[in-house]
Amino acid sequence: MAVLPIVGTIRHRVSLLRQFWALERRGNAGRPRLRLLTRGFLSNRAWLYPFDQFDQHLFLTDLEAEARLPRLNSPEAMALLGDKLRFHQWAGTGAFPASCPELIGIVEDGVARRPDGSPLPRAEIDGRAMIAKPVDGSGGRDVKRIASIDEVDRHGRYLIEAAVEQHPYASAIYPRAVNTIRVLVGHDEATGKTVLLGAAHRFGTQRSRPTDNFKAGGIVALVDLESGQLSAAIADNGGPERTIFDCHPETGTAIVGTVIPRWNDIKTLALQCTRAIPGLSYVGWDMVSTEAGPVVIEGNAALANPNLIQFHEPMLLRKEARDFFAAKGTISPRRVKRLRAFAA
Numbered sequence: 001m002a003v004l005p006i007v008g009t010i011r012h013r014v015s016l017l018r019q020f021w022a023l024e025r026r027g028n029a030g031r032p033r034l035r036l037l038t039r040g041f042l043s044n045r046a047w048l049y050p051f052d053q054f055d056q057h058l059f060l061t062d063l064e065a066e067a068r069l070p071r072l073n074s075p076e077a078m079a080l081l082g083d084k085l086r087f088h089q090w091a092g093t094g095a096f097p098a099s100c101p102e103l104i105g106i107v108e109d110g111v112a113r114r115p116d117g118s119p120l121p122r123a124e125i126d127g128r129a130m131i132a133k134p135v136d137g138s139g140g141r142d143v144k145r146i147a148s149i150d151e152v153d154r155h156g157r158y159l160i161e162a163a164v165e166q167h168p169y170a171s172a173i174y175p176r177a178v179n180t181i182r183v184l185v186g187h188d189e190a191t192g193k194t195v196l197l198g199a200a201h202r203f204g205t206q207r208s209r210p211t212d213n214f215k216a217g218g219i220v221a222l223v224d225l226e227s228g229q230l231s232a233a234i235a236d237n238g239g240p241e242r243t244i245f246d247c248h249p250e251t252g253t254a255i256v257g258t259v260i261p262r263w264n265d266i267k268t269l270a271l272q273c274t275r276a277i278p279g280l281s282y283v284g285w286d287m288v289s290t291e292a293g294p295v296v297i298e299g300n301a302a303l304a305n306p307n308l309i310q311f312h313e314p315m316l317l318r319k320e321a322r323d324f325f326a327a328k329g330t331i332s333p334r335r336v337k338r339l340r341a342f343a344a
Helices: 003-027 062-072 075-082 084-095 168-173 263-275 319-327 333-343
Strands: 103-108 111-113 130-134 144-146 157-162 181-188 193-203 219-223 230-235 243-245 282-290 293-300
Touching (some): 084 103, 084 157, 181 319, 193 263, 193 319, 263 282, 263 293
Antiparallel strands (some): 181 193, 181 282, 193 219, 282 293
């Protein structure tokens, strides 16, 4: 009987290593950096992470992120946030404390319907600024800004949302994408404690538009958790050195020193949203600052990767984050011991 758990563990580790290697090949066109790989980091972290400024053991490794972060949330919480339509429907019941983009309808294999299932006449919506996104998509893939249902792929299932009008500061930096703030939050249901773990602000570019997705060519700045002030932004140009911008490379608008309006409201809302979903222990909220207040675009629960933070500073630099990940078993007891010695 004891053989079955061992076999399951071996299969899980083999599957994890295959996923890790697939990520390595997608993110690194050159020779693998064995020194980093053996320590649990992908090769492209050599130029994306500031290892020259911080001790390497303060960073969450990619293996730790892939293996342990998805286990922090319940299957129910991951299913809710992983299905954009289901999340919209749940949020519409009043159980969610945040505003979300207006859900105009669903297009399935070219057929447009309202959220209640009734036909959605094209004449009612053509000409509006809308966003089409796959119901079960992630990472900004296949997201399009549209003005007509005719622009939606005729194969697949897509949500049609009203485009969010972002705050002028974000449009000034880059106007051709909705520039989102990724806020990482940790929650311990046993103690009821909810903590901010980090935040980063993404901005689109000509390569990434209409999204701000980093892998598609967007850039990302760190957000100071106390003040809401932005750092310089980093881009991934394939190495071998970090590419940093004080101003947006295309609009020339300053990024460094910009302060996100109503930052305290955004922080408070991120904490409230996390507590509103049972079984949600670790999440990355994608939020947009508007003149009317923050809007939640979506939540990432299956794997809210901390890399957007770690492009600028290690995830375990702050005590609140170290304590949270130690309590959740994301970092091993051996790592916890080393971190405590480092902090002392």
